Amino acid sequence: MPKVKMPKNSPSLDMTPMVDLAFLLVTFFMLTTQFRPDEPVVVDSPSSISEKILPDKVMLVTIDSLGRVFFNLEGKELRKEMLGQMGAKYGVTFDEKETNRFALMTTFGMTVQQLKQYIPMDEMERKDFMKKSQGIPYDSLNNQLGDWIRFGRLAEAEKSGGAPVDKTKGLRFAIKGDANANYTAIKRVIEVFQEMKVNRFNLVTTLEQNPNI
Amino acid sequence: MAQIQSNEQDSGKGGKHGKVRAKKQSTHIDMTPMVDLAFLLLTFFMLTTTFGKPKTMEINMPVKDPTNQAKNEVNNALTFLLSGDDKVYWYYGELKPETKLTLTDYSPQGLRKLLLDRNKQAVDEIKTLRENALKNKMADTTLKRMEVDIKGKKYALMVLVKTDDKAKYKNVINVLDELNICLIGKYALVDLDMREYDLIKNFQP
Numbered sequence: 001m002p003k004v005k006m007p008k009n010s011p012s013l014d015m016t017p018m019v020d021l022a023f024l025l026v027t028f029f030m031l032t033t034q035f036r037p038d039e040p041v042v043v044d045s046p047s048s049i050s051e052k053i054l055p056d057k058v059m060l061v062t063i064d065s066l067g068r069v070f071f072n073l074e075g076k077e078l079r080k081e082m083l084g085q086m087g088a089k090y091g092v093t094f095d096e097k098e099t100n101r102f103a104l105m106t107t108f109g110m111t112v113q114q115l116k117q118y119i120p121m122d123e124m125e126r127k128d129f130m131k132k133s134q135g136i137p138y139d140s141l142n143n144q145l146g147d148w149i150r151f152g153r154l155a156e157a158e159k160s161g162g163a164p165v166d167k168t169k170g171l172r173f174a175i176k177g178d179a180n181a182n183y184t185a186i187k188r189v190i191e192v193f194q195e196m197k198v199n200r201f202n203l204v205t206t207l208e209q210n211p212n213i
Numbered sequence: 214m215a216q217i218q219s220n221e222q223d224s225g226k227g228g229k230h231g232k233v234r235a236k237k238q239s240t241h242i243d244m245t246p247m248v249d250l251a252f253l254l255l256t257f258f259m260l261t262t263t264f265g266k267p268k269t270m271e272i273n274m275p276v277k278d279p280t281n282q283a284k285n286e287v288n289n290a291l292t293f294l295l296s297g298d299d300k301v302y303w304y305y306g307e308l309k310p311e312t313k314l315t316l317t318d319y320s321p322q323g324l325r326k327l328l329l330d331r332n333k334q335a336v337d338e339i340k341t342l343r344e345n346a347l348k349n350k351m352a353d354t355t356l357k358r359m360e361v362d363i364k365g366k367k368y369a370l371m372v373l374v375k376t377d378d379k380a381k382y383k384n385v386i387n388v389l390d391e392l393n394i395c396l397i398g399k400y401a402l403v404d405l406d407m408r409e410y411d412l413i414k415n416f417q418p
Contacts, residue, residue, distance in 0.1 A: 012241070015244055015248060016244075016360050019244060019248050019251060022251040022252055022255055023251055025242055025255050025259075026255050026258065027249055027260055028341055030254075032260055033261060045267065046382065046386040046387070047391060047395070048268070048270045048390040049390055049394060050271070050390075051268060052268060052269050052270070052271060053268060053269070054266050054268070054269045063382075075273075081365075084314045096416055097237060111282075174269075174311035176387075178382065178385065179382060179386075180381055181381065182381060182382070183295070183381060183385050185377075187376070194234065194269045195325065197276075199273060199276055200273050201271070201274070202269035202271055202272075203269060203272060204267050205267075205270050205386060205390075206267070207268045210394070211321065211394060
């Protein structure tokens with residue numbers, strides 16, 4: 001009786017292409033990922049159907065549920081320039097070490113005077129400080145927010161050589177408000193922007209499904 | 214796990230013949246741990262990158278210019294008054310002494326139905342336009358421009374959004390979002406009138 005021979009198959013298979021692909025994807029994701037910096041305030045944005053993405057170059061004003069205002073503008077050089085101008089106006093001097101540390105920070109929300117104490121703090125101290133902070137003053141008597149905006153724009157204009165800024169590539173202004181913030185606070189922030197002749201805003205929202213009427 | 218596998222049989226034969234032979238070594242390496250690691254990293258990065266950039270809603274405020282106080286044409290305007298406790302009142306047309314407020318809510322049956330009814334002509338036109346565009350394979354930019362045209366027409370509804378001091382930010386965003394859903398192109402965020410404030414205060418359903 002002839003024997004039925006099973007073909008001998010090696011149990012191991014060539015994984016090289018799969019591994020190649022896996023590493024390709026790993027590299028891709030590693031290079032494209034941008035880790036979100038730790039934000040000092042938790043803001044629960046309201047939802048909308050808008051699918052526009054927040055532009056890259058953006059001046060972000062955050063308003064939390066208590067109506068406290070925080071400010072952020074990215075870019076090391078811009079931040080250094082802005083801090084220098086702010087310090088000069090409010091009579092607070094920041095040395096080089098403080099300026100460099102400020103350049104690497106993210107969102108902040110306190111008066112310029114308090115900022116001097118805030119800069120040398122470590123993570124834990126900053127968290128505690130933020131809990132007690134009143135935010136950046138933005139009423140008409142002490143409008144520090146307006147000054148941050150003005151000096152931020154000036155720094156940006158200087159960087160781009162004062163040339164007429166392309167609308168799509170220029171600095172954009174975003175407002176990130178908490179869903180439960182009182183609208184009067186947001187209205188006042190918009191007013192501050194309008195005093196600086198900024199009339200176009202991006203309101204940060206989370207995506208919700210379009211009902212497609 | 215990761216050692217290089219050597220073939221034991223070969224070395225045995227070599228010993229019998231008394232010849233010194235280099236060990237024949239298999240070129241295969243066990244790649245499993247490496248692959249495990251690769252996929253672990255892959256999953257990690259894939260899951261973390263999904264938290265992408267936040268979405269935004271664009272809004273243009275009118276330029277504040279004291280010399281150019283443009284008169285609002287309120288003959289085809291709906292006014293929303295937003296107040297605390299997620300309450301939203303509305304009235305149509307100009308504010309007259311006999312104007313009565315109506316209470317509505319942010320649900321699809323409330324605000325959206327109202328807006329769609331009032332803006333029916335423009336909504337219908339945009340709908341047919343979209344259907345035609347789909348049939349004729351119209352370019353997206355052309356379609357967008359035509360939609361903006363219709364939204365700016367005289368018969369298209371205009372909406373004024375006014376807030377009192379108790380309204381929340383989410384209320385305003387909710388209304389703006391409904392306006393976008395209902396294809397309304399003409400809207401403005403305006404300050405509350407003293408008379409309107411009284412109307413809200415004395416509101417009786």
